[in-house]
Amino acid sequence: MLRVAVVGGSGYIGGELIRILLGHPEVELCAATSNRFANRRVDSVHPNLRNVCDLTFTHPEDLGTYDVVFLAVPHLESMKQASGLLKLGDVVIDLTADFRLPDEEVFRRYYKVPHEAPELLGEFVGGLPELHRKELRDADRISVPGCMATAAILALWPVADVGLLEPDVSVDARTGSSGSGASSGPADTHSERANVLRVFAPIGHRHEAEIEQATGLRVTMTATGVDAVRGVQVLCRGRFVGEVDEKLLRTIYREYYGDEPFVRVVAQRRGVYRLPEPKILSGSNFCDVGFALDTAERRLVLIGALDNLVKGGAGNAVQSMNIRFGWPERLGLEFPGLHPN
Amino acid sequence: MLRVAVVGGSGYIGGELIRILLGHPEVELCAATSNRFANRRVDSVHPNLRNVCDLTFTHPEDLGTYDVVFLAVPHLESMKQASGLLKLGDVVIDLTADFRLPDEEVFRRYYKVPHEAPELLGEFVGGLPELHRKELRDADRISVPGCMATAAILALWPVADVGLLEPDVSVDARTGSSGSGASSGPADTHSERANVLRVFAPIGHRHEAEIEQATGLRVTMTATGVDAVRGVQVLCRGRFVGEVDEKLLRTIYREYYGDEPFVRVVAQRRGVYRLPEPKILSGSNFCDVGFALDTAERRLVLIGALDNLVKGGAGNAVQSMNIRFGWPERLGLEFPGLHPN
Amino acid sequence: MLRVAVVGGSGYIGGELIRILLGHPEVELCAATSNRFANRRVDSVHPNLRNVCDLTFTHPEDLGTYDVVFLAVPHLESMKQASGLLKLGDVVIDLTADFRLPDEEVFRRYYKVPHEAPELLGEFVGGLPELHRKELRDADRISVPGCMATAAILALWPVADVGLLEPDVSVDARTGSSGSGASSGPADTHSERANVLRVFAPIGHRHEAEIEQATGLRVTMTATGVDAVRGVQVLCRGRFVGEVDEKLLRTIYREYYGDEPFVRVVAQRRGVYRLPEPKILSGSNFCDVGFALDTAERRLVLIGALDNLVKGGAGNAVQSMNIRFGWPERLGLEFPGLHPN
Amino acid sequence: MLRVAVVGGSGYIGGELIRILLGHPEVELCAATSNRFANRRVDSVHPNLRNVCDLTFTHPEDLGTYDVVFLAVPHLESMKQASGLLKLGDVVIDLTADFRLPDEEVFRRYYKVPHEAPELLGEFVGGLPELHRKELRDADRISVPGCMATAAILALWPVADVGLLEPDVSVDARTGSSGSGASSGPADTHSERANVLRVFAPIGHRHEAEIEQATGLRVTMTATGVDAVRGVQVLCRGRFVGEVDEKLLRTIYREYYGDEPFVRVVAQRRGVYRLPEPKILSGSNFCDVGFALDTAERRLVLIGALDNLVKGGAGNAVQSMNIRFGWPERLGLEFPGLHPN
């Protein structure tokens, strides 16, 4: 059993990591940190873990060293504390945005601050198994992409990679409230946040940069908060080049994802669930991708959906760890999601 | 036109008062206060009032005097600031809990602090038109009851008043998130507060005292937060004395509420909406009351529902004002609610 | 008082018409039809109207003639029954899709059936006051646009009309469940429909044609069902021509909508509600429109939001009637919506 | 590997059984039936099972025989088809209401029809491991209790069993929409069912009989539909006899449930999740039970919560199977639920 720790264990990504790691047969969860709740029980913050987890939170300063360390701290914190944090684990899997963008300048443009550890940017491998499985096999520094970025990349990438997409793509993302973590301000209360269709990023959402980098496309992205706790859905609109029909699209997706354990192609002609949506994905590590085709207008709509805390974060991180250590990729990630839900 | 003001205008009850008073043909809204938002536009806090309200918030210290002043400040504030606040208006309508319980001792028991203006307790008339219409006609100090209390009192009172109820009654109340005002703590965020059935008061909810006082019953009350923004529903369980059947109950309710503009008796044998529920009451001043009868067990279930911010607060206050000034009771309160919603 | 009737009174648009017309001081609601509920009380279907409406449903065959008749029947029914229905009223206001598209061919393309009363297409004036106020003043046949179309047209039209938009625009629409009426199939049950982000029209939604016709743009539209009962929001993406900045956009919208009673421009830099969303619009006749500008990319995001049953249907119809009869436009439509909600 | 089948596989309980059985290491799911969807893919009805389940539905008439058969058909169907259904499996686990009440007369009173297989009533063992673990070890006919009954029984039983409760108890149950299965009528559509607090059973809910039988108490029960897909919560109110304090209650619950794998005692003094609620239980087999004590009034409020489709149905059935075959009880039921959710 490898010894693992979670930094930022009282947050939403941290809680999800704890849940998954506790059920993972190859690792032992040795510590989860919290400043605010140090020495309090983990299950007093994450009540789903009652009778499942007997740990108390560790203060970050009391951490030892571990085989694998997951960083689920607020963004900018990983880079600020990089020198300390990276020493904690032989393998470090970072879930913040800090090491996702290899280009320092792009980082500064989107995050409005200079990067504080630019020399480390090149050390990280992207924690997206579908694109980086090979590099992940011996990666000691892994940077997991953003939740909306993951959904959009997985929907766009195969079609972009075969060269069927014109470069300009718009991404319309919808996200539940857990996407912004456990923080609370006046806009986050239930009375204000329930029933919303809150366009919190009409232009220039930060995940644009991640999608552009992964797909080589030019992306304009919009993000809307919806009345859900978990879940991300992206609608990507673009134009195709050449001749494209449904069969070709299916062939492409099949080729790219036919062997993927956690990507499903969902574009059905019948039934209630014809295209990807997060309703049935809570708790699961699946990313569903689908498409619709407007041949007359030469347009494509590519759709992705996932649980932001699982395939959009903690699950992707654990899948990356499984690859890194040569374990079966599904280990600890078997929960398929619920219907109805 | 009478000149009116709202103290606590940036809160949820305050916002609802502003909405209703702006549509009221006999009053002019002259001021709404906020400490935090003084000099900011009212519609920057209450966006439903864009194009409807051109006011900016007044700092409480900058208030003048008015014909009618509504107090929508946090509880305990009305009594603490009573000497100042009561001078602001010829008629003062208080929506806090501070002057609802005439008995100082009962107040202390439920609010855990001594009353700071006990000498004023006797001056207030209860702002519940169905019980106090007559006294309201010349009341200059009016204290509006709590939202859950109003629903329970209106459901219980007729049956209690005719002596058909055994004194022991349990009240099971369910409430939306706006019931606790615009405050925000870790338990109030959307991610934590959505999808709840949070039994936040398993025993001893404060509105017990108000219901007991109004009905003469002995009440044990439970309150559960549900996933709604607005709305209160109460289920009151008791036993009856003597012979009771459906007809008798209908006769009693008809007698008490037949002429009431804002109480409807809802106990249907068919259709989707057979008993009172808040779903169709948002924004309306109706309190729906209904009943079910278990003759074999000699038990009654009495049900009440309302919008906590309207009939459970601001609407009741305006209805009381209408009575006080001899205006038609429905003035400003005509919105019937929506179906579906 | 004019005598008015609603055909299709047991549906969602019909119910909303009844609610608004009952509160309208210049008309008397004389009949509302239903086949299924003929002779049953209106409030047995629309429980919000208890104590407000004493009518029973009329069977469609038992209708007389009226000054104004509103048609809220399923689409295709207005055209099929046109000869009969149009005789019922001196003024007929149709809320179906049947007479919205003046071009028979376009109708056939989007509705997959030939039009059955093409000779009448030219008689109808569009029931969208912001675009057709003048013609509405003496229109006897009025065709109210679709709910999503109304939101998109009002967001796009001013910018398109001044020639600042490139012709290709994508419209991403989100809608609550009442948008598909009171019908019920396996996909409409609460368990299946709750928590959805259901992309039910990834391409080619019918309202495309209406938006194109009103704005002269080329529109590709996507529609997603969200977990709400009421409410529509549209995000329209396009590119601008020439020099555009925030001030110019505000000037344009001000010019077009400055005097409009029911369009508000919402594009705020602070606060919780910065861009249009339906959360605060339930029951109100406002359409909020807003924008965001990406100068670097020369892109615009234009946003519209409304209550599909009010400004997206019944409210628009009543506003059109007010114009037709020279009444103040706000008559019967004063309810501003709720915050929080 | 034992061979198992699910009759009624296209329903909500059936779907949950399929999900759990597919993840169970000791069984092979050989068939799931549906009349309506015979020969269609299971994942076309239960989209969470895409890539997880390759089965198509079997028509009930095409079933063979199996080691274990689960019956998830509508109530009354198990007893009507009993002779056929019971032959299908060496072990039959029935999830309908048909064999829960050993007394034919009680059945008739609550279900309004005579029992059609009264001779079989005595053959069934209750599928509630906490009460019947011993008998389950060699039971070939198992009848799983109702979802609300399970929650109430688990909350009440220890306190009743030690004799601390007065016999009269009221149970206030709240339930999500999946509790009534996949059926769809006009009251079940999203527009009508969303946002409800629908008191669909103000008196005499059928689960009363099950709770009475298991606990020996006299129960009056009320049931309210809430705006959730999954989840049941019960509030049970009663009076205690003798001296009761918090410590005693904890000791009792600890004694009864200390070793139970799926019952947690939740009655916390701090934190957001102090008492049982279904929000964090979706997909999990836990039943959380808790309590509050009103010493002055000698009253108890006992609270239970679970996922109606798991511990309230499919999970309980699988736990019973695990006991029957001597497997570890947690097998296939490890998913702990999600936070936040």
Add this chain to the structure above:
Amino acid sequence: MPTCPECSAQIGVDNEPQLNEIVQCPECGSELEVVKTSPVGLATAPDVEEDWGE
């Protein structure tokens, strides 16, 4: 293995499929009819338009 005429997905069919048997494509959800056996041929079955949109 036969393929779906709608989307070209490979369709697993029983060893001895019956003529006119209906199978469902796992990828696009189409209903397919077995129009010949050995080797198996599939054609799109007539689709009853489901009411789904809003």
Add this chain to the structure above:
Amino acid sequence: MPTCPECSAQIGVDNEPQLNEIVQCPECGSELEVVKTSPVGLATAPDVEEDWGE
């Protein structure tokens, strides 16, 4: 094993608990202070009233 003064649950503490260390009761959630060691004694820590109700 020491027990919770609030609810009598058994409290697992480290081998060498520090005086004044705070531990949390797994059953009732109370915060407990180590008021003596060997054997360990626990007392309820002063509770900051949390705002939770509505």
